[in-house]
Amino acid sequence: MKKQGKAGKEVGTYNRLSASMYYSSLYMERDGVFNYLTKGRRLFQQFVVDNYVKIESNKLSYLQQNQKQIRRERADILRGEDAKESGQRVIIPATFVGGPRYIKQRQQDALAFVTHYGSPDFFITFTMNPQWEEIQLAMNQTGSFKTQSYDRPDLVSWIFKLKVDSLMDDLTKKHIFGRVKANLYSIEWQKRGLPHVHILLWKEQRVTADLVEKLISSEIPDEKTEPRLHGIVTKCTIHGPCKGYDESNLCCRQGKNNKGETCGKGFPKTCRKDLLFGNNGYPLYKRRSIGEGGHSFTRNIKGKKVTIDNSWVVPYNPYLCLKYNAHINVECSNSIKCIAYVTKYVNKGCDRILFTKSTDEGAVNEIKNFQEARYVNANEATWKIFKFAIHKSFPAVTTLDLHLEGENEVFYSEDSSAREIDRRTKKDTQLTAFFKLCSESEFTAKLYYHEIPNHFSYDEKFAMWIERKTCTSSLGRIRAVTSKAVELFYLVPHLSKIFELSTVKHILPIEKQSKRWVS
16 A cells, blocks of 8 residues: 655555554445445444454554563662562553553643643533434435434544534634633543543633623523524423433432432522522523523423423533534533543543452453453444544643652563663653753753743653753643652652752651652
8 A cells, every 4th residue: 555645746655554444444435336334234333343342452462462561660679679570560551542541641631731720711511413414414325224323433433523623623723712722622422322522621811701601601592583593402402301300311310319309410400690600610600580581492201291491401602502503511610520520530441341350369460451341332433443532632741750769660671681771770861851950050940840841842862851942832740649658749849949958848847858859
């Protein structure tokens, strides 16, 4: 297979295709070609899941057979013991997308945004609509094969990816909510397969009450003056009704005592005439009752006509609803709760339907634990086969190493000689290179350790910090340290004052000071 560069020039050839490339080509629709695979309905879903599991199993098999290439241990242990007897035997590195270390890294990266920018200003949830015109048009082109959206996970993934990219362009480049200095999003799949994305935005300017009233609405539009928006809101952005009408909904089972006594989402909301801030970081939006000029409509629920008013409306942005014709929940947030939701719940990892107790002794096999009894749906499988991003954030986050003197971690293999290990242990790390940088410049000596990536980038080859020549920047994040590691734990808050020893000694108790770096 030939690879085309700019202006159609051949820049190289591939002798082999990866499994992802091969299966991606099988799912493509081509003019004049009848693709029988995509007409298989549930068989096609099973085919997609089997292919993804095959691709993932090959990657994990490679990791298991090459554990000696990713083994890591502290330098002081490698000097005193045999390298072949050190380190974890079977691990999944953080570079494996979807693995436990990858998920944990994304959680820590998200918290780095909170450290630098504070709580996010907007929390947006964008859910895929299976009734989109693009999907229905593709369904109608199948001729006598009547398929539904869930029968075409390939189309669902492609179309939703394009919609998410368009939405992020509206938010970050067209600035429909104002200029954004940082953003983060995570993709999640429902049990039945429909994808949705959770987006966090940090604005450059402070969010005011007037801006919130302008951008977010929680009322039913007037059917006469705004008929299209009225149809979208009544179809896509109404919660339930659940409590008192249909308490079999999941939100009721998540309510008080799990007996349906209350709605887990807090509906119906209290109607009010104006906006009020201060409700645990989420404002109480303007929701006029029917007697105060609010609109309503009727819906059949279990054979009964129910009048639905503004108390059941999910907050939305009119422009986004009109453009994307989908459920887009827009919340003005100033709470740590949304951070916990995005960093823990969304990044909780793969769903598991079974666990077993093993009597095997020895090192933990992370690959085996990761593979067993996982739930994977067809839409998630096609998304990962196409290699679409699960998490994205801007700006980038640089993870900073933290260690005591002589205890930096190094990578090694079973074939590494004692001389090679000694050379690697003596090589400067990000932390020791930071100390040297602070001693060479008054400007850098005033910076915190986590502020260095904003102005410098770390060169692994030369083990030194190099000043950035472009306007791009990166957020610094120091690796998490447990309180059990006393010296490291009390060293973290004072890295910026590492040379002001008198200040550090006054802050820390003598018995808890890091005696290796601060003496």
